[in-house]
Amino acid sequence: MAEAAADTAAAGCPVDGPGLFTREFVADPYPAYAHLRAHAPVHRTTLPSGVEAWLVTRYADARQALADTRLSKNPRHSEQAWKQGKVGVPGEQRSGIGAHLLNLDPPDHTRLRRLVSKAFTPRRAEDFRPRVQELTDRLIDGFAAGGEADLIHDFAFPLPIYAVCDLLGVPAADQDDFRTWAGMMIRHGSGPRGGVARAVRHMRGYLKDLIHRKRGDLGDDLISGLIRASDHGEHLTEDEAAAMAFILLFAGFETTVNLIGNGLRTLLTHPDARARLTVDPETRIGPAVEELLRYDGPVELATWRFTTVDTPIGGVVVPAGEPVLVVLASADRDGRRFPDADTLDLERADNQHLAFGHGIHYCIGAPLARLEGQIAITTLLRRLPDLELAEPPGELRWRGGLIMRGLQRLPVRFTPEPGSGRSAPEPAGVRPAAP
Template sequence: MNDTPACPHPAAPESAPELFTWEFATDPYPAYAWLREHRPVHRTALPSGVEAWLVTRYGDARQALADTRLSKDPANHAGSAAAKGKTGIPGERKAELMTHLLNIDPPDHTRLRRLVSKAFTPRRVAEFAPRVQELTDRLIDGFVEKGEADLIHDFAFPLPIYAICDLLGVPREDQDDFRDWAGMMIRHGGGPRGGVARSVKKMRGYLAELIHRKRENPGDDLISGLIRASDHGEHLTENEAAAMAFILLFAGFETTVNLIGNGTYALLRHPEQRARLEESLAAGESALLATGIEELLRFDGPVELATWRYATEALTLGGQEIAAGDPVLVVLAAADRDPERFTDPDTLDLSRSDNQHLGYGHGIHYCLGAPLARLEGQAAVATLLKRLPGLRLAAEPADLRWRGGLIMRGLRTLPVEFEPGRRLGEGDTLSPL
């Protein structure tokens, strides 16, 4: 099909919606619905000035995510040096953190993913569950007696930071520094790239020092495992080890912040679904929690656009010709609301069973940390609903602000109120999933 409108100046209902405004950030789904119907593969100028193709239909998105002609390597971007500097994570190039899973293709991608995937096996993630629950309850203890909280700042943000730091092997005394750097990355995510780049530089310096310390005194953690692999002939350079640790932190925390934040917000806006889940949890059931987290990922997921891809040759996608070197961005948020794939896609249904959403991607770049993110999401949502009775928004939805930025979708704050409770004592059993 040809995505060019029938006339050069279409009538108002057919005119393309304005993208990437603050109004769009609040609710991008009507604009994505228009694009799916009228311009499913759409070339647009991004806020940075870089032009890219947006892929919005589920079928096209799934194809693009697995298409080997779409490279993750920024070297395949045909744009100018200035344009290339406006893609990817700010500061990663200068900090020599480019050789990570989001920027490379096979065979290097295959080699590095195999090394790090050992940390995310079902067994390793299951072993980590008690620590996630401990962190969840400890954070809730920090505000449960007050009857109010900002669930982003007080809960959704620190939980995955501390969890991924534990997994990487960052000492407890250093984890607050990581929290500060990650906070700067989130706060500056929608603004000038320099703010993020400064945090990346600080993190890079710390990782170099930590890798040196782990080489001297290895432990049972991910960074030590990467070092052992390189020492046993896996050809992992110091830059690769640092880049891998960096991207696991960078990609691993903000996605989970947004899963918890967006998911809790959706439940508070859909009281009938929230009540169903509360009743299920009170009955000691886990099935609705599991399907519910998948539905929250589909309905308003943490990753709005998949990370950058570049056409290595001229190709056709969704009937649209794409030139070699052109950037392509798969709009996961649009694909996961496609009525051609999902029944009643704009309806939140926690028991939805046919739910092959793309919230964590598809193909060889499928999110490596998805099992851990699901564990954290389930622990967070279940424990919030159990320990904070009467949980409700403490602000009008129209007054909430969403963070700017291209790839991630998440709230800046989520103020809530609830019936004050008590902290867990030493003899208390941690809240079960």
């Protein structure tokens, strides 16, 4: 029996178990991933888009694949049928925003990452702490007196948008536009629908105009830093600038939306763990956020990789030119790496999760996302101590999509906070739509 299972796994064939990409899978993918880890850890499947790809589900294999130079981020290395569009291509390629950090290999990746890396260091993120705290309190002020809220729409969504706009140097008068484009991105993900392409066109045009305006008045923001770098020989093309805007939205925005939303849902459904966190939040929030990232992280699958040569992964030889998707959500629930992997342990030691990836494509926005998650969660639980879900956990719906994992809504109720009012600006046009 064990030999048969091993033969099936080695061939990359599925074994009967929970279905992939069903409605039940979107709500809770972890049973299906556990089945794949046990029976077909490197598994070739057909995605909802029609693209055939290999899923890598065990921690050791995932970590290897994320750092393997034989796996390219550039779709030009994919098989000929993919290039010709006969089996579909990733949505961002169709939207004209493919030349960003997540789709490039060295040396282009090295050059572009160097342009933005200084803006996302742990020290720079820590310098941003007072502003993140101010934004967090303003947003809570906006709903704390009402006794109920949708923590995605009212809190987790706008917080990183305000933060990334400040980081980029987007003037306050223009931030409503950025929130609208971000709303289009989170509704449609990186799919081929028109919303993404329209948002990218708007961002491309806006960024070109903002660069022109800032040249005469450079500040300490990221756009000014890109201008200085370009002026000193690190050339950034218009297409690269548009693609950079796209990836910064994801590096500084959608990952954080899901970190906060998923993390709060987890705490609200694990009252004992939440109670321990609130006893000493300043000390415990760091390890707690790492465990929330591992347990139900914001990114379900790492972005596309393509084998440049026949590449062995987990005992399976993946042919050259094949798409590979590393399943971060599965790797971080692998009991071979994490004892009691399906148990939430906010004080877990040796928590080297892969929620932000691994290797040269490790999430550039991780320090800022961690900071925002820590401040958002501790502040909300401190100010609204009796916060609870306003509907059963099983009725919460998740946004459809392949890469990211996040909730559509997170309705809660609580005792109104005296003295609070709606002092925070209303997020314009950013309520995530149903998939």
